[in-house]
Amino acid sequence: MRRNALALITILFLSSLPLSAGDMAVRKAILGSAYAEHEGYRVLQRICDEAGGRLSGSPADLRTLQILEEELRREGLVSRQESFSMPGWIRGDDAVEVIIPFRKRLRAAALGYVDRHPPFESPLVWGGYGFEDELSGAAGSIAVVSSESPREKESPLRLEVIENAARAGAKGVLFVNDKPGGLVMTGVSNFGGKPSPVPAYSITLEDGLWLRRLLEARREVRGRVATASRCTLVQTANLVASLPGKRKAKIVVGAHVDSWDIGQGAVDNGVGSAVLFEIARLFAKHSRTNHYTVEFVWFNGEELGIWGARTYLEQHARDSIVAMVNMDMPGRPTGVNVMGFDEFTPMVRALMDSLKGFDWSGGIISVPWTNSDHQPFLLKGIPSFTVMGHLEKESVFHYHDVGDTFDKVDRLALVDASAGIALLTHALANNTSIEYRIKTVPERIATFKASGMEKRLRRQKEWPF
Ligand SMILES: [Zn+2]
Numbered sequence: 001m002r003r004n005a006l007a008l009i010t011i012l013f014l015s016s017l018p019l020s021a022g023d024m025a026v027r028k029a030i031l032g033s034a035y036a037e038h039e040g041y042r043v044l045q046r047i048c049d050e051a052g053g054r055l056s057g058s059p060a061d062l063r064t065l066q067i068l069e070e071e072l073r074r075e076g077l078v079s080r081q082e083s084f085s086m087p088g089w090i091r092g093d094d095a096v097e098v099i100i101p102f103r104k105r106l107r108a109a110a111l112g113y114v115d116r117h118p119p120f121e122s123p124l125v126w127g128g129y130g131f132e133d134e135l136s137g138a139a140g141s142i143a144v145v146s147s148e149s150p151r152e153k154e155s156p157l158r159l160e161v162i163e164n165a166a167r168a169g170a171k172g173v174l175f176v177n178d179k180p181g182g183l184v185m186t187g188v189s190n191f192g193g194k195p196s197p198v199p200a201y202s203i204t205l206e207d208g209l210w211l212r213r214l215l216e217a218r219r220e221v222r223g224r225v226a227t228a229s230r231c232t233l234v235q236t237a238n239l240v241a242s243l244p245g246k247r248k249a250k251i252v253v254g255a256h257v258d259s260w261d262i263g264q265g266a267v268d269n270g271v272g273s274a275v276l277f278e279i280a281r282l283f284a285k286h287s288r289t290n291h292y293t294v295e296f297v298w299f300n301g302e303e304l305g306i307w308g309a310r311t312y313l314e315q316h317a318r319d320s321i322v323a324m325v326n327m328d329m330p331g332r333p334t335g336v337n338v339m340g341f342d343e344f345t346p347m348v349r350a351l352m353d354s355l356k357g358f359d360w361s362g363g364i365i366s367v368p369w370t371n372s373d374h375q376p377f378l379l380k381g382i383p384s385f386t387v388m389g390h391l392e393k394e395s396v397f398h399y400h401d402v403g404d405t406f407d408k409v410d411r412l413a414l415v416d417a418s419a420g421i422a423l424l425t426h427a428l429a430n431n432t433s434i435e436y437r438i439k440t441v442p443e444r445i446a447t448f449k450a451s452g453m454e455k456r457l458r459r460q461k462e463w464p465f
Contacts, residue, residue, distance in 0.1 A: 023426075023430065026286055026287050026426065027423055027426065029285075029286040030282045030283075030286050030287065030419070030422050030423060030426065031419055031423070033281075033282055033285060033286065034278065034282060034415055034418050034419035034422060035415060035419065038411070038414075038415055039071075039075075039277070039278060039281055040274040040275055040277050040278035040281075040414055040415070040418050041274065041409075041411050041414055041415070043067070043068070043071050043274050043277050044266065044270050044271065044273070044274035044406065044409060044414070045406055046067050046071075047064050047067055047068075047265075047270050047273060047274070048264040048265070048266050048270055048405065048406040049264075049406060050063065050067060051063040051064040051067060052261075052264055052265075053259055053260060053261035053262060053263055053264055053265050054257065054258050054259045054261070054265055055088070055089065055090070055091070055258065055259075055260070055261045055303075055304075056086060056088055056234060056236045056258045056300050056301040056303070056304055056307070056308075057086070057088040057234025057235060057236045058090075058234075058261065060261075061236055061257070061258055061300065062236070064257055064273075065081055065237060065239050065257070065298070068239055068257070068273070068277060068298060069081075069239065071277060072241055072277070072280060072281075075280070075281045075284050075285070076284055077241045077243075077280055077281075077284050077296075078241065079239050079240060079241035079296075080239075080240055080241075081237035081238070081239055081240075082237055082238045082239075082240055082311075082312070082315060083235060083236070083237045084235075084236065084237065084238070084300075084307070084308070084311040084315070085233050085234065085235050085236075086193065086233070086234060086236065086300075086301045086304070086305075086307035086308075086311070087113070087193030087194075087231060087233060087234075087304070087305075087307075088231070088232055088233060088234025088236075088304070089112045089113050089114075089229065089230070089231055089232070089304060090229060090230055090232060091110065091229045091261055091262075092116065092227070092228025092229040092230060093228050094108065094110050094201075094225075094226065094227050094228055094229055095119075095224070095225070095226045096108035096174065096201050096203065096223065096224075096225050097223060097224045097225075098124075098211070098221065098222070098223050099121065099222045099223060099224055100220055100221060100222040101214065101219065101220070101221065106174075106203050106204070106207050107182060107184060107203065107204050107207065108174070108184065108201040108202065108203045109184040109185070109186045109201060109202045109262060109401075110199065110200070110201050110227060110229045111158065111175075111186065111187055111188060111189040111196065111200045111201065111202065112186070112187065112188035112189055112303070112304050113188060113189045113190060113193065113194060113195055113196050113231055113304070114189055114195075114196045114199045114200055114201070114227055114229055115195035115196065115199075115227070115229070115230055115231045116227050116228050116229060116230045117199060117227050119224060119225065119226035120171060120224070120225060121222060121223070121224045122140060122141055122142055122171050122172075122222065122223065123140070123141045123142070123220070123221065123222050123223075124141060124142050124143075124144055124174075124211060124215060124221040124222065124223050125137065125138050125141040125142070125143055125144070125170075125215065126143075126144055126211075126212055126215040126216060127143030127144055127145040127146075127161075127165070127170075127173070128145065128146060129145065129146055129148070129149075129150050129155055129156060129161075130143070130145040130146075130155075130156050130160070130161030130164060130165070130173070131156055131164065132164045132167070132168075135161075135164045135165050135167075135168040135170060136168055137168075138165060138168045138169070138170035139168055139169030139170065140169060140170075140171060141170055141171060142170065142171055142172040142173070142174060142223050142225065143165050143168075143170045143172070143173050143174070144174045144176060144203075144208060144211050144212065144215065145161055145165075145173055145174065145175050145176065146176050146208070146212075147175055147176055147177060147178040147185075148178055157459055157460065158175060158187060158189065158200070159189060159190045159191070159460065159461075160459065161173060161175070161200075162189055162190070162196055162197065162198060162200050163197070165198055165200075166197035166198045170198060171198060171199075171225075172198050172199045172200065172201070172225050173198060173199075173200040173201070174200075174201050174202075174203045174208070174211075174223075175200065175201065175202050175203065176203060176204075176205060176207075176208025176209070176211075176212070177202055177203065177204055177205045177208065178205060179205060179397070180205050180206065181205075182204045182206060183204060183205070183397075183398070183401050183403070184202040184203060184204060184401055185202045185399070185400045185401060186202060186260040186261075186262060186400045186401070187202070187400060188303065188304055188305060190461075191305045191306075191460050191461065191462055192305070192461060193231075193304065193305055193307070195231045199225055199227045201225075236258075236300045236301060236308075237300060238297055238298060238299050238300050238308045238311065238312050239257065239297070239298040239300075240295060240296070240297050240298075240312075241280055241295070241296045242293060242294070242295045242296070243283055243284070243287075243288055243289070243290065243293065243294045243295075244289070244293050245289060245290045245291055245292045245293040245294065245429065246289065246290070246291050246292075247291060247292050247293065248293055248319075248320060249292055249293065249320040249321070249322045249436070250292055250293035250294065250295045250319065250320065250321055250322065251292050251293070251294050251295070251321075251322060251323045251324070251325070251425065251428050251429050252295050252297055252312075252321055252323070252324045252325070252377070253276060253279060253280075253294060253295070253296050253297070253324075253325045253327075253421075253425050254276070254296075254297040254298070254299050254309065254324065254325070254326050254327070254373050254374075255269055255272030255273050255275065255276040255298060255299070255326070255327040255328065255330075255373070256269045256272065256273075256298075256299045256300070256301075256302030256303070256308065256309075256328060256372070256373055257269070257273045257298035257299065257300055258299075258300050258301055258302055258303055258304075258308070259303060259404075260303055260400050260404070262401065262402045263398065263400075263401060263402045263403060263404035263405055264404060264405045264406055265404060266404050266405050266406045266407075266408055266409050267329055267391065267395050267396060267398075267399065267404050267408055267409060268328070268329050268399060268400065268404060269302070269327075269328055269329055270406075270409070271327075271329060271330060271331075271409060271414055271417070272327035272328050272329060272330055273298055274414060274418075275327050275330050275414060275417045275418045275421060276296055276298060276327060278414075278415075278418035278422070279296065279418060279421060279422045279425055280296040282418070282422045283422070283425075283426075287426055287429075290426070290429035290430050291429060291430045291431070291432055292322060292323075292428075292429045292430075292431075294425065294429050297309075297312060299312065299373045302328075302372065302373055306371075306372070306373060306375055306376060308373070309373035309374075309375070309376050309377070310376045313376050313377070313380065321377070321382055322382070322383065322436035323382065323383045323384070323385070323428050323436055324374055324377040324382055324383070324384040324385070325384075325385050325386070325387075325421065325424065325425055325428065326372055326373050326374035326377075326384065326385075326386050327386070327387070327417070327421060328372040328373065328386070329389075329391065329396070330387060330389045330417040330421060331389030331390045331391035331395075331410075331413050331417060332359070332389055332390045332391075332410075332412075332413040332416040332417065333358055333359075333360075333387050333388070333389050333416060333417060333420035333421065334359060334360060334361055334362035334388050334389060334390050335360055335361070335362025335363050335364060335365060335387070335388040336348045336352070336364050336365075336385060336386075336387055336388065336424065337364075337365050337366065337367055337369075337385065337386045337387075337388055338364060338365070338366045338383075338385060339366060339367065339368040339369070339374070339378060339384050339385065339386070340366055340367075340368045340378075340439075340447040340451065341366075341383040341384070341385075341439075342366050343434055343437075344383065344385070344434065345364050345366070347427065347431060347433065347434060348364050348385075348424070348427075349364060351423065351424060351427045352364075355420070355423065358416070358420055362388045365388070367451055368384075368447060368448060368451045368453045369386075369451075369453065370453055370456050370457060370460070370462075371460075372386075374386060375462075378444075378448075378453075379444070379464055380438070381438040381439035381440065381441070381443070381444050382438060383436055383437075383438075385424065385428070387417070387420060387421050387424060389413070389417055390413070391410075391413065392410055392413070394408060395408045395409065395410060395413075441465065444465075445465055
């Protein structure tokens with residue numbers, strides 16, 4: 001992208017102006033409360049232990065919204081549930097069994113939108129990475145597919161494998177997990193909310209390797225699949241709390257509140273929900289009125305296809321939204337991603353320079369990415385930001401499995417994330433040096449093409465242009 005040199009110099013000059021004494025005092029107050037009070041961690045524990053894993057529309061999901069409302073009220077913040085319905089999914093008592101060479105029930109998790117069907121028995125076949133040609137002989141069988149990446153080409157996405165399998169006439173797909181230790185990985189089977197054309201499950205690496213050895217030795221393997229999970233329309237809500245600013249135009253700060261059901265959704269994305277709560281609390285206490293209106297949004301339906309963020313934009317189509325900050329599994333801040341809105345780099349740089357106590361070794365990057373709540377905002381050309389963060393290995397190891405529980409959350413990383421992202425939000429909400437500007441459609445398309453986002457969205461059938 002070419003840039004107007006004069007404009008750049010102006011931006012550099014303006015953004016290097018020193019902060020007012022008032023702004024400095026507010027920042028220090030925010031930092032002090034973040035480190036001294038840690039309320040987000042307590043709220044996260046409530047979400048995990050009193051509600052649990054939160055598939056959108058489930059009792060746990062609705063209970064979580066109540067907990068957050070209650071906690072926000074205690075901080076003097078009124079929130080509202082903005083209801084909507086979406087294609088939902090209810091996990092049932094599913095069973096994936098091997099019958100030959102001997103009977104064994106596998107640890108297996110159905111992917112989201114796998115719909116109930118009469119139980120069936122069929123042979124298993126090895127399906128490689130799940131490319132079309134690898135599945136050509138899978139008719140009438142259950143294909144066992146590796147989650148490893150092939151050396152020379154990109155792996156097919158899970159939804160592509162499922163389509164390839166269905167097209168070949170396979171009866172089901174078992175995705176072998178790529179992590180050891182009896183882990184499975186839940187996830188969604190497609191991004192359109194449609195019932196999966198064939199049942200698809202995640203199975204453990206250990207079971208997958210066993211089946212692969214048998215199949216490669218040309219031994220007969222038969223399995224049985226019974227799916228009780230089902231697709232259904234569900235009613236849920238985004239939770240919204242606002243702090244009116246001097247201007248009506250708003251900065252949206254968001255995190256998805258829903259999660260997968262088999263764990264507690266602690267790291268994905270209880271942490272983001274708790275950090276968002278902390279930021280709302282810190283603003284209510286120390287920065288109630290800002291230049292821009294600040295809207296805190298706990299989005300629902302993210303895991304099943306970003307339904308909440310998309311609905312929020314529809315329900316607020318007439319509002320002026322000038323920027324968005326998204327938090328999905330935030331960790332100890334290490335950098336900021338300006339996702340193609342490079343005009344904000346000097347401002348972010350100035351913020352980082354004023355916060356030398358943080359480790360900003362990740363620097364500033366400008367890489368639009370997909371599959372979280374900022375995606376629909378990016379597609380609308382709204383300046384969107386995410387803070388890059390470090391999460392310990394043990395925190396992310398159990399991603400989308402039963403082990404994503406409260407005990408995996410590092411309390412201090414959560415506090416660091418709250419403090420760092422609160423200050424970024426404060427800078428955006430009080431920015432008067434750079435005009436927020438929505439990218440035009442050609443500008444968006446150019447950025448998404450250059451970053452690979454176009455390709456990804458096309459493969460996911462989500463490219464809207
Ligand atoms: Zn997430």
